[in-house]
Amino acid sequence: MLLVSFDGFRWDYDRDVDTPNLDAMARDGVKAHYVTPPYLTITSPTHFTLLTGLYIENHGVIHNMWFNTTSTEKKSYYATQFQNDWWDNGSLPIWITAQRQGLKAGSLHFPGTAASYQGEVVMVREVEPWLYNFANETLWKRNVDEVMDWFSRRDVDFVSLYFGEPDGVGHKFGPDSPQRHAMVRQVDRTVGYMRRAVESAGLAGRLNIIITADHGMSTVYHGAGVKQITLSKIPGFSFSDVAFHLVDYGPSGMLLPKPGRLDKVYNVLKGAHPHLHVYKKEEMPARLHFSRHDRILPIVLWADPGYLINGYIPVQSNKGEHGFDNQHMDMKPFFRAAGPAFRKNLEVGPFETVNIYPLMCHILGIRPEVNDGHLNATKHMLASTGEDIQGGMSTEDMALTGLAAVVGFLAAVVIVLVSVSVYKRKKAAKGGLMGSVAHNNIDDFEKETAEHTTF
Numbered sequence: 001m002l003l004v005s006f007d008g009f010r011w012d013y014d015r016d017v018d019t020p021n022l023d024a025m026a027r028d029g030v031k032a033h034y035v036t037p038p039y040l041t042i043t044s045p046t047h048f049t050l051l052t053g054l055y056i057e058n059h060g061v062i063h064n065m066w067f068n069t070t071s072t073e074k075k076s077y078y079a080t081q082f083q084n085d086w087w088d089n090g091s092l093p094i095w096i097t098a099q100r101q102g103l104k105a106g107s108l109h110f111p112g113t114a115a116s117y118q119g120e121v122v123m124v125r126e127v128e129p130w131l132y133n134f135a136n137e138t139l140w141k142r143n144v145d146e147v148m149d150w151f152s153r154r155d156v157d158f159v160s161l162y163f164g165e166p167d168g169v170g171h172k173f174g175p176d177s178p179q180r181h182a183m184v185r186q187v188d189r190t191v192g193y194m195r196r197a198v199e200s201a202g203l204a205g206r207l208n209i210i211i212t213a214d215h216g217m218s219t220v221y222h223g224a225g226v227k228q229i230t231l232s233k234i235p236g237f238s239f240s241d242v243a244f245h246l247v248d249y250g251p252s253g254m255l256l257p258k259p260g261r262l263d264k265v266y267n268v269l270k271g272a273h274p275h276l277h278v279y280k281k282e283e284m285p286a287r288l289h290f291s292r293h294d295r296i297l298p299i300v301l302w303a304d305p306g307y308l309i310n311g312y313i314p315v316q317s318n319k320g321e322h323g324f325d326n327q328h329m330d331m332k333p334f335f336r337a338a339g340p341a342f343r344k345n346l347e348v349g350p351f352e353t354v355n356i357y358p359l360m361c362h363i364l365g366i367r368p369e370v371n372d373g374h375l376n377a378t379k380h381m382l383a384s385t386g387e388d389i390q391g392g393m394s395t396e397d398m399a400l401t402g403l404a405a406v407v408g409f410l411a412a413v414v415i416v417l418v419s420v421s422v423y424k425r426k427k428a429a430k431g432g433l434m435g436s437v438a439h440n441n442i443d444d445f446e447k448e449t450a451e452h453t454t455f
């Protein structure tokens with residue numbers, strides 16, 4: 001199994017650029033309309049969700065930047081990759097789980113690769129070097145070759161592979177720029193190169209590939225006519241009421257008010273700007289799953305699409321940004337999957353990226369850790385792996401291919417009848433089928449997800 005992330009590849013980037021290789025992969029496998037990342041829609045937190053199946057409040061990698069509210073120290077995205085305690089805070093990425101269950105895992109440049117987890121590291125790894133040229137196509141091909149070598153000569157079972165684009169051009173030039181179009185063509189060429197490399201390594205019949213991203217990208221409003229959000233300009237707000245702040249980082253921010261000043265800070269900010277959302281941590285909308293972790297500061301801020309949150313003065317000049325509400329369509333990544341485990345030429349509806357983890361665990365045949373995802377959300381993509389799963393996917397197929405409602409209804413009735421009879425047969429046979437193994441796993445997920453609420 002190979003998990004590939006192209007940072008910041010928005011779900012619709014294949015619409016205004018020719019992407020023959022991504023299109024071929026969709027014909028040979030599965031394409032999702034889009035996927036929904038967790039909130040906060042920034043790189044390290046959303047990648048750690050891909051690796052754990054956990055919402056960000058449950059895995060604790062709540063920001064790209066490590067910070068200490070007492071010393072007020074902050075570390076950059078890159079420095080935070082090596083800040084072990086930031087990553088190793090109770091959740092296990094899929095590499096470690098796979099290794100503990102007898103598989104070999106590898107990772108190239110994927111966020112989280114440099115850290116150790118409960119004393120263990122991913123067995124075969126390459127950490128992104130400092131000042132790496134993450135847009136260089138020659139290096140991309142070299143990285144693909146390296147990963148193919150791991151599969152064919154080092155016998156790894158799972159690899160996560162990361163590319164830093166088209167995020168870079170999306171930030172610098174904006175998501176509608178010619179530079180972004182050109183980078184999507186480069187991504188597409190690399191996908192073609194990767195799939196030919198799989199063929200020539202003789203892995204085509206064995207290797208499953210998922211290609212997705214961590215978040216999308218949205219155009220930032222600049223210019224004299226835009227009423228920017230600058231906290232220091234808000235009447236009644238003062239940074240002297242705040243012990244620690246994390247702002248000037250796109251459209252999101254967090255504040256730790258000084259003792260006794262929480263309500264003062266909250267009240268002056270709430271409603272102060274038409275495009276600024278202000279929440280006390282415990283009042284955050286539940287759908288964002290960004291409230292429960294100790295690291296999340298008492299006041300959480302986010303801006304509407306197009307707007308950024310500035311501290312003292314506007315210092316952010318990017319033409320594109322992410323970090324917005326994960327409901328915003330511009331934040332949705334793309335998703336492709338192909339390989340022997342997947343159905344062919346299937347387009348599926350959207351699902352949350354927490355569900356990719358249980359799908360990968362299922363394909364690898366490992367028992368997942370406690371997670372927020374569910375195989376039910378993705379199992380309709382799978383080629384025949386048991387009767388239970390086939391029953392589940394056919395109903396969604398009907399909805400997706402737009403068959404007449406009557407036909408769909410009749411098919412659903414047939415499926416229900418078949419499923420019931422299969423279930424009865426299995427009960428009588430007391431398991432042994434693949435399908436019944438999958439079914440037990442699903443029961444486990446449900447139990448585990450329920451237990452999770454006690455965190």
Ligand SMILES: [Zn+2]
Pocket residue numbers: 007008042043044167214215
């Ligand atoms: Zn990113």
